[in-house]
Amino acid sequence: MEDDENNDSGDYTRFGIPDVPKTTVTTAIGKTRTWAGLQWREKLFLLVSLVNILATIGLTLYRLIVVAKENPAEEDLIFTILIIVNAVFVAFYSFHGVLRERRYELYVQILAIVIILVYCITEYSVNTSNRNTVKLVRLIIACVVAPPNIYLAWTVAQEFGELEFRIAGASEHLQNCYKNAEIFSCWLKFDLQVSVSLVILVLRSGTNIGTLETVILAVGIPYTLAWDVFGWFMLRMELKWAVPVFVISGFAKPAYYVFKFVKVYHDITTQATMMVYIVIVAGALAMLAWLFLMYELIFVYRNFDQGLKERGKMNLRGIH
Template identity: 65%
Template sequence: MEEAGNGQYDSGESGDYSRFGIPDAPKTTVTTPFGKAKTCAGLLPKERWFLVLSFINILAAIGLTAYRLVVVAKDDPTNSDFTFTILIIVNAAFVAFYVLHGVLRERKYELYVQIVAILVILIYCIVEYAVKTDTRTTVKLVRLIIACVLAPPNIILSVFVARDFGELEFRIAGASAHLQRIYNEAAIFSCWLKFDLQVTVSLVILALQDGTKIDTLEIVTLAVGIPYTFLWDVFGWFVLRLELGFGAFVFAALGLAKPAYYVYKFVELYRDLETHTHNNIITYCVIICGALAVLVWLILMVELVRVFRNFGKGLKERGRISFGAFTLGQALGTPN
């Protein structure tokens, strides 16, 4: 990056070459309230192919699953297919976000999480078709075939795309190995925040069992649990972005409600397994998803400590320069 005449750094988003008789080159990056992002002109050919393949896969999964959801809701809403179809749609939406945000913001860890999410959806499709032999349908078979055919090349292409990221990291953190390490740790923490939201929402959906027999506690879980998790993760993002030292302690304290709920759910499921009051397939899925949620929460707390130790070491100040005129303070209408 070159230093501009006004004391700021040229972000490389555009260049005025008209005075030399040369047309301006298309912008390859743009500054948003959330940081730098690539434009369509800045995408490499393989990144464009990756986006096209990913969204074909996602739209096919959502379309077929939505059709199945309508059929199940009309014919037999107590069927556990109702829960699985909602779960696939929600996870497909997260995959879409990881793909778009990961490519445009060059977040390689989000593409890796996207791979995990694709595998989770693939497992859902396989379990739903292979285990529940009495409810096999043509839609389920087509969805399974599409998932098995498109998932492998999508995963392989994700790895090739992610490993070539680095342009935005250099523009934000510069050539300093120290700042690049801090930037990577911040990106990892941000990625785990999103994955935490995904697994928590998935767990809540699975905990509803067939989606129709909802008691008071489950209503509270839906009305409070998902918004609480969303706001908690958003707050964690602000703590990271603004390097709020005291906010990190508040974030950790508020997060204790999550493992408390997980433990309660495990105890409740153990009792259900003894009395056989719930669908065993979904119950085992809840246990697996709950264990994953606990693991994600633990990793997130470890990453919180790591990014907290990096507060005040120059990344936020570097970000104010690299993000140019669109710093977070200006996005909120406040001075820098």
């Protein structure tokens, strides 16, 4: 009886056949690739990404500590927090994208790297009075490491497909449904990234904030987190009734973005500081992310009840 159980579990070492490392495992979030299942290029990509992220976060944390001690009301304090938040999202896209074979998350990782570069270049070029060695080193490292990181992300994403086939099967229709669901899920995460970034930017005067900024901070981050999580559950469970709720509750986002643009327009005509330009970049990205998300929702809604959810259940949760 024990021998039968060992045979069923895939243990063939007693027959002289070496064990083959598992390339995928089923976890609480679905099928995930193991380290043994990664190709050398994917491992190299993760290594380069890790070096890039740790270097960026390390230098930024050092700058954050210095600014917090010397002048907590300085704009640099908010900029450092902004870079750290975006670096954390880049780390998530890198590792989750590879281990879960999320092609579009690697594309968004490329976009997120470019965003950090734009933030760093804008801050260093506009905020000339506060230039220092740490900022220069951070900018140089970002410019040097970003191109190979972007190249590896693109090439690695082109090789994905195994997990998609295991989840969606050979059906071209289900593969298209899976693709749309993956894109929508990816836009949800990117929407969370840019929305949180824009909310953080209400602290443009450092720790000196008023009542309006306090309310935006207290409501903005929990709201955008709850909205994106709700969208994820709507996608996963294919809840048609939740779509109008998701859309209507989401209109608060573009309304806030328009409010920010109006305020920025007033600021840029009076005093154009470094943070004003960064708010413009973050606001434009947030608006575009929301528009693309709503556009992709049309295709996702049409694919509800087409069999992808049932196929995903057979594979113990496919879309994340």
